[in-house]
Amino acid sequence: MLNKILHQSKDLALSSTLKTILNNKLKKFGTVSYLKLNTKDKKIELTVGLKGELEPLQVIVHRYEIKEIEERYYLVAYDIETSREWINLVAKEYLYSEKFEIPQKYVKTMKALI
Numbered sequence: 001m002l003n004k005i006l007h008q009s010k011d012l013a014l015s016s017t018l019k020t021i022l023n024n025k026l027k028k029f030g031t032v033s034y035l036k037l038n039t040k041d042k043k044i045e046l047t048v049g050l051k052g053e054l055e056p057l058q059v060i061v062h063r064y065e066i067k068e069i070e071e072r073y074y075l076v077a078y079d080i081e082t083s084r085e086w087i088n089l090v091a092k093e094y095l096y097s098e099k100f101e102i103p104q105k106y107v108k109t110m111k112a113l114i
Contacts, residue, residue, distance in 0.1 A: 042065065044060070
């Protein structure tokens with residue numbers, strides 16, 4: 001029971017950090033309104049309100065990993081599914097296994113929670 005509570009707390013803190021990172025990266029395109037990270041299943045679910053779109057974009061990353069390369073941390077996403085068919089094609093073509101650097105100011109938080 002305690003393990004489950006600690007795991008959920010860790011996921012909540014990482015979700016909040018990742019949401020902040022993504023909102024900083026995507027601010028000219030839209031806003032992440034919901035993000036849930038599951039470290040046990042290595043899954044991320046998020047909802048993005050895109051500028052000029054009536055319906056929010058639903059995104060599921062079915063598998064991810066965080067890699068450390070030369071003292072820098074990266075999020076690597078695999079198997080991305082969205083609520084837009086054309087974005088699924090773009091994700092498969094250009095985002096599969098692409099590394100996204102985690103800004104240095106968040107690394108300390110990420111390391112403490114991983």
